[in-house]
Amino acid sequence: MAKTVTARAALDRGGLTDDQLIAMLWNMLLQRQLDNRGFQLNRQGKIPFALGSEGHEALQAGAAMAFARGVDILVPYYRDLGLVLGVGITPLDLLTNMFAREADLSGGRQFPNHYTARDRGVVSISSIIAAHCTHAAGIAYALTYTGESGRAVLCTTGEGSTSQGEWHEAINFSAIHKLPIVFLVENNGWAISTPQSAQMAIRDVADKASGYGLPGMICDGTDPVATYRTMKVAMERARSGGGPTLVEAKCYRFLSHSTDDDDRVYRDRETLAEQRADDPLPKYERVLLEAGIIDDAGLTAMKADVLKQTNTATDEAEALPYPSVDDMTTHVYAGAAYEPWLE
Numbered sequence: 062m063a064k065t066v067t068a069r070a071a072l073d074r075g076g077l078t079d080d081q082l083i084a085m086l087w088n089m090l091l092q093r094q095l096d097n098r099g100f101q102l103n104r105q106g107k108i109p110f111a112l113g114s115e116g117h118e119a120l121q122a123g124a125a126m127a128f129a130r131g132v133d134i135l136v137p138y139y140r141d142l143g144l145v146l147g148v149g150i151t152p153l154d155l156l157t158n159m160f161a162r163e164a165d166l167s168g169g170r171q172f173p174n175h176y177t178a179r180d181r182g183v184v185s186i187s188s189i190i191a192a193h194c195t196h197a198a199g200i201a202y203a204l205t206y207t208g209e210s211g212r213a214v215l216c217t218t219g220e221g222s223t224s225q226g227e228w229h230e231a232i233n234f235s236a237i238h239k240l241p242i243v244f245l246v247e248n249n250g251w252a253i254s255t256p257q258s259a260q261m262a263i264r265d266v267a268d269k270a271s272g273y274g275l276p277g278m279i280c281d282g283t284d285p286v287a288t289y290r291t292m293k294v295a296m297e298r299a300r301s302g303g304g305p306t307l308v309e310a311k312c313y314r315f316l317s318h319s320t321d322d323d324d325r326v327y328r329d330r331e332t333l334a335e336q337r338a339d340d341p342l343p344k345y346e347r348v349l350l351e352a353g354i355i356d357d358a359g360l361t362a363m364k365a366d367v368l369k370q371t372n373t374a375t376d377e378a379e380a381l382p383y384p385s386v387d388d389m390t391t392h393v394y395a396g397a398a399y400e401p402w403l404e
Contacts, residue, residue, distance in 0.1 A: 071352075072348070072352040072354070073286060074286060075286045075287075075289050075290040075293070076290075076293075077126070077286065077289065079354050081126060082286075082349060082354050083349070083354060083355060084126070085119075085122040085123065085126060085285045085286075085289075085345070086122075086345060086346065086349060086355070086363070087363060087367070088118070088121070088122040088125065088143055088146055088147050089118035089119060089122050089143065089285070089341065089342050089345060090342070090363060090364060090367045091143075091146060091152065091367050091370070091371070092114060092117075092118050092121065092122070092142050092143035092146060093115060093118055093342060094367050094368060094371045095142060095146075095152060095155055095156075095371055096113045096114055096115050096142060096316075097115075098156075098371055098375060099111030099112070099113070099159055099173070099174075099320075100113060100316070100320060102159060102160075102375075103320040104320075107160070107379070108159045108160060108161075108173060109173070110172070110173045110174075110319060110320055110321065111159065111173055111174065111319065111320045112139050112140055112142075112173070112174040112318070112319045112320075113140075113314075113315075113316035113317070113319070114140045114141065114142045114143060115314070115315040115316045116249060116312050116313045116314050116315040116316075116336075116340070116341065117140060117141075117143060117247055117249065117282070117312050117314070118143050118285075118341050118342055119282060119283050119284055119285040119288060119312070119341035119342075119344075119345060120247060120280075120282035120283075120285070120288045120310040120312055120341075121141060121142075121143030121144040121147065121247075122143055122147055122285045122288075123284075123285035123286065123287070123288030123289035123290075123292060124144055124147070124215070124217075124245060124288055124289070124292045124310070125143070125144050125146070125147020125148055126147065126285070126289045126292075127289050127292035127293045127295075127296050128147065128148050128215060128296070129212075129213075129296070129300075130148060130149060130181070130182070131182070132182075132211065132212050132213075132300075133182060133212060133213050133214070133215060133296065133300075134182045134184065134200055134212070134213075134214045134215070135148055135182055135183045135184065135214075135215050135217075136184045136193050136194075136196060136197035136200065136214060136215065136216045136217070137176060137183065137184075137186060137193075137217050138186060138193065138217050138218050138219065138222070139172075139174045139175060139186060139188075140174075140219065140247065141176070141217055141247075142155065142174065142176075144217065145176045145178075145183055148181055148182065148183060149178065149181040149183075150166075150176055150178050150181060150183060151374075152370055152371060152374035153374040153377060153378060154166055154176075154178070155176070155374070156374045156375055156377070156378035156379075157169070157378045157381060158171065158173060158174070158175070158176065159173050159174075159378070160378045160379055160381070161173075161383065161384075162378055162381040162382065162383060162384070163381065163382050163383060163384040163385070164378075164381050165384075166178050167185065168384055168388070168391065168392065169383060169384040170384060170389075170392075171185070171186075172186075172188055174186075175188065184196065184197075184200070189227075190221065190222055190225055191218060191222040191223075191225035191226075191227040191228040191231075192227050193216065193218075194216055194218065194222065194225075194227050194228045194230075194231035194232070194244070195227050195230055195231045195234075197214050197216035197231060197242060198216075198230075198231040198232075198234050198235050198240060198242065200214050201213075201214040201235060201240035201241050201242035201305075202234075202238060202240055204240075204241055205238065205240055205241065210300075210302065211300050211301075212241060212300060213241045213242065213243060213296050213299035213300045214240075214241060214242040214243070214299070215242075215243050215245060215296065216231070216242060216243070216244050216245065217244075217245045217246075217247060218244070218245070218246055218247070219246070219247055219248070219249065219252060220246055220247075220248040220249070220250075220252065220257055220260075220261075220266050220309075221251075221252025221253070221255065221260065222246075222252075223246060223261070223266055223269060224252070224260045224261065228244075231244075232244055232273050232275075232305070232307065233273055235275075235304075235305040236273040236274050236275045236304070236305055239302075239303075239304035239305070240299075240304065240305055241299040241300060241302070241304075241305075242299055242305045243292070243295045243296055243299050243305065243306050243308060244305065244306070244307045244308065245292070245308045245310065246266045246267075246307065246308065246309045246310070247282065247310055247312060248266055248282070248309050248310065248311050248312065249312050249313050249314035250313055250314065251314050251318070251324075251328070253318045253322065254318070254322070254324070254326070254327040265277075265279055265309060266307075266309045267279045267307055267308070267309040269307065270306075270307040273307075275304060275305050275306060275307060276298075276306050276307070277306075277307045277308075277309065278291050278294070278295060278306060278307070278308045278309070279291075279308075279309045279310075279311065280292075280308065280309070280310050280311070281310075281311060282310030282311050282312035282341075283311075283312055283313075283339050283340075283341040283344060284341070284344075284345070285341070285345060288310055291308055291310075292308060294306075295308050312341070313336045313339070315333065315336070315337065315340070346360060
């Protein structure tokens with residue numbers, strides 16, 4: 062008992078409760094299970110495409126814990142499965158999106174891994190790399206323009222997006238106007254098949270922040286508590302009128318870019334195996350086990366429940382109908398004028 066108490070006291074919890082620490086583990090386990098399910102369904106020919114976030118679990122669980130539900134606004138990118146889970150999107154929501162069913166939050170007409178949920182503050186993803194950054198800056202500007210306070214926009218990207226013009230425009234505009242926004246760069250080392258060294262001459266993306274006159278922070282993206290601690294500071298700064306922050310969370314992408322990509326042609330298996338030693342999921346499991354926050358039986362039960370929920374959501378989503386052709390133009394044009402060229 063004394064050993065457990067000492068381990069629990071020594072745990073760097075960032076101010077989080079036991080329940081919150083366990084909730085982050087739940088998020089990470091569910092994220093990985095759903096990630097694997099997407100790849101499985103693609104290989105079975107049941108869905109056309111899937112993207113994986115394996116290796117991003119810790120940073121997304123930590124960032125989600127710093128997000129204020131019902132207050133903040135999330136403008137995510139396509140590799141944010143765990144982040145959207147952490148702010149209220151459900152496994153069934155994600156599976157209906159993968160299967161392109163009518164019950165999907167986008168009506169079954171959005172690309173897989175493109176999430177949206179207006180009622181949960183999740184803005185629809187833009188397929189164009191970094192284009193959503195200008196959308197996020199515009200939303201943050203709207204909060205300022207209407208005089209709202211105590212709210213922040215969280216805009217996420219990979220490090221490859223920071224080489225795009227839209228990212229520069231968004232972060233520069235946000236810095237000038239001191240907007241309530243946090244730019245979270247999930248640096249996994251690869252922009253599809255392009256390594257970081259081939260697209261920027263600096264080691265840390267956070268170094269770019271000084272050129273815009275805003276703070277840059279770096280955190281260990283393989284540690285959910287470390288990510289939460291950093292994101293809490295950045296989000297509170299944005300909510301309180303302190304302006305934007307650039308946060309770089311360093312992690313590693315274990316899977317191919319997508320089910321259409323073969324990463325064996327651009328990275329060797331030895332390096333990938335070495336990176337697996339720093340896999341955030343088993344590492345965090347050990348942290349909670351050693352601290353006595355969870356025991357072996359509890360962890361086993363949690364994994365079984367995660368698999369059960371994933372299987373249930375898969376079966377339910379697959380059984381749902383596809384959208385009707387009758388509403389194919391819904392949400393494409395505003396109002397009833399769906400053929401504006403005839404006017």
